[in-house]
Amino acid sequence: MNVQDKLAIITGSAQGLGKAFAVELLKAGAYVCLSDVNSEIGEKSMNELGERFGKEKVFFIKCDVLNKDDIVSLYEDCEKIFGKTVDIFCNNAGINHTPGWKLCMDIDIMAVMECTEYVLDKMDMSKGGKGGLIVNTASLAGIGPGVSREAASYFVAKHGVVALTRTLGTDNYLRETGVKVQCICPAFAQTAIIQNIDQYSAFSAVVKKFGVMTPEYVADAFIKLVTRCKTGDAIVVLNDVPPFIYQDYSREWTMVLAAGAKLFNSAFGVEIFTPRLQMVFLLAIFLAVHLLLYIIF
Ligand SMILES: NC(=O)c1ccc[n+]([C@@H]2O[C@H](COP(=O)([O-])OP(=O)(O)OC[C@H]3O[C@@H](n4cnc5c(N)ncnc54)[C@H](O)[C@@H]3O)[C@@H](O)[C@H]2O)c1
Structure with a gap:
């Protein structure tokens, strides 16, 4: 997709990967609506990116993806503020497993389903929408085997995100609805989500093997996915390796x-x-x- 002048919403984008994805979209000429449950950091990021790319190009709306009303307001307010319809929706908000398996599943897969169901109805051409693109932030954890009991919920949730992407990301579904669905599967990147990683030896082993990427490095693969890849694609991002599509055989x-x-x-x-x-x-x-x-x- 050529993202010039397109409007994108990114959940959980106050910081980390979501913010880096926003930078790449803005660099490519898109309008970006940042959103996050953390409005303090979110507004700071909005001001920072507004200075860099123009205040009319970026806005922040608080949204807790666990709350359906928040999701609806995010989408509707975003369209009102920018005066155009949403073209790209990124399900990016996420947490690790440390707050407990249920919350992890609620945010990392249930909320992704909730947002996706809502966004599909809005974008679906057969329901009066104009089509669009949904990009899910999955993880390498959504493809590889789980590494520990503690992190099981994270692996289950991210496998769900990859499965959701592949289920909806078919040529038939794209023809029917005009909606493309893709996902990005990064290994470890230096963001707040991995702050307490040292507590978990199994994770530490994975970090040692693949190294830790910068959010900017992951975002470079993100923009390649959005602008050059097809529906259903799951792009894997590993340190020091060109990004590759992990085809489901x-x-x-x-x-x-x-x-x-x-x-x-x-x-x-x-x-x-x-x-x-x-x-x-x-x-x-x-x-x-x-x-x-x-x-x-
Ligand atoms: N950093 C990594 O190593 C890594 C690797 C693979 C995948 N991911 C995925 O990338 C995505 C972004 O994570 P990150 O690495 O940038 O971490 P991060 O902690 O920097 O960013 C996640 C953001 O999500 C927000 N968030 C949490 N709960 C929310 C909620 N209920 N509603 C709205 N926002 C909420 C947080 O406030 C935070 O700003 C996540 O889905 C994560 O699972 C991260």
């Missing part, structure tokens, strides 16, 4: 495993097609292809 992989399970059952009476047998199956396919190529050429 689970459907194709399921078909391969189903074929293997059937074959091993009919040929050897295997009842459960375990990972070890799957490796044998893949090796057999590899050798068969190799042999075929040898015979042909």
